Amino acid sequence: MKPVTMADVAALANVSKSTVSQYINNRYDYMSEETKRRIEEAIRQLGYKPNYVAKSLKQKQTSTIGVIVANILHTFSTQVIRSIEDVCREARFHAIVCNADDNPQQEKEYIEMLRAKQIDGLIVFPTGGNIDLYQTMVKEQYPLLFVDRFVKDLPVESILLDNEKASELAVDHLVESGYRKIGMLTTSLHSNITPRIERINGYKKALEKHGLPIREEHYKGVDVRQMDQVLAEMFRLPEPPDALIAGNDLTLMEILKFAKKHNLSIPRQVAVIGIDEVSFSGIYHPPLTTIVQPAFEMGKQAAESLLAQIKGSDRERKEIQRFAPKLIIREST
Known part of the structure; x- marks a missing residue:
């Protein structure tokens, strides 16, 4: 026909x-x-x-952006993606989402594939392992924006949480609630991932502010598969933590699994507070105290900023924009 x-x-x-x-x-x-x-x-x-192909050739624009998340399993990532898609839909743009799985090689392949498809710009949750590739895009003035993390000495617009403040809110609340042996667990620190490093730093600074000792045995950054073992070691200590801060939602899940496995009563034996809201926080028993990221606002800002780059609009540009965390007090603390 x-x-x-x-x-x-x-x-x-x-x-x-x-x-x-x-x-x-x-x-x-x-x-x-x-x-x-x-x-x-x-x-x-x-x-x-x-015929969108013909249209894009004529307009020299595909009305498509790429979003490369470091780990799509994080609740924060899915919320940001949802918000980005909402903004794009309203602007008649399409979003292609890829999961790098915290793997720099996988991230590199996705960047190259998406650019080969001539997408108009990229939002990346950077693994930090492709500095040369990021620098090339910056030199080319290719529309690029980072979310959740930034890369040192690289002039790329970045949308982040005030991570140190998030940890400070957690420690302040625990101290006010009477806890003094406060521990923290998060995912691996080996790749110097921005939120993990900053949240640990914020935790240490907050302990110092309250005159509490920083005990190396009470804070760890390890692979998720090692968390059960690390928690077991923490609770075998002569003075185990009486409160734990989970550095992200995946860590919170491991802490809750450990507590159930070992019949640890929350908060009677150990208080728990998580950085990142999770869907079950209000219905878990006991309901979980969390530090919330404004994920939807951050995703909206990321999408609007990237679209502004693509359209070449004249606007005030902040290289790093931080969003404030919020404490939601429930019964786990």
Whole structure:
């Protein structure tokens, strides 16, 4: 069958091709409702599908961005993605989401693949393992934005939580609640991932502020698979922690599994507070105290900033923008 063209739609709707083009590109502010209705009905009757490849070649833009998350299992990542997609949909952009799984090689392959598809820009939760590739994009002035992490000495717009403040809120609340042997567990520190390092630093500074000792045996950054063993070692200490801060949602899950496995009563035997809200925090028994990231606001800001880069808009540009965390007090502390 002969493919349906824009001219076919124009003929059936009794309008010009340029009017159909304006409708398809959402430029119809001054178009009558009757004209829009006829074009919409003609498109429906004919089953017309716009040729986005031809459109992108003509406009030199694909109206598509890429989002590369470091680990899609994090609740924060999925919330940010949702918000990015909402902004893109409103702006008539598409978002392609890829999961690097904290693997620099995988991240590199996704960046190269997405750029080969001529997407208009990238939002990346950087693994930090592709400095040369990031620098190349910066030199090319390719629209690029980082979320959750930044790369030192690289002038890329970055959207982050105030991570040290998040840990400070957790320690302050625990101290006010009477706890003094406060521990912290998070995922591996080996790759110098920004939020993990900053949250540990914030934890140490907050202990010092309250005149509490920093005990190396009470804070660890390890692979998720090692957490059960590390927690077992912590609670075999002569003075185990009486409160634990989970550095992220994956760590919180491991702490809760350990507590259940060893019949540790929360908060009677150990108080628990998690950095990152989780969907079950309010219905878990006991309900979990958490430090919340404004993930949807951060995703919205990331998408709007990247689209502004793509459109070349003249705006004030902050290299690093930090969002404030919020303490939600429940019964686990």
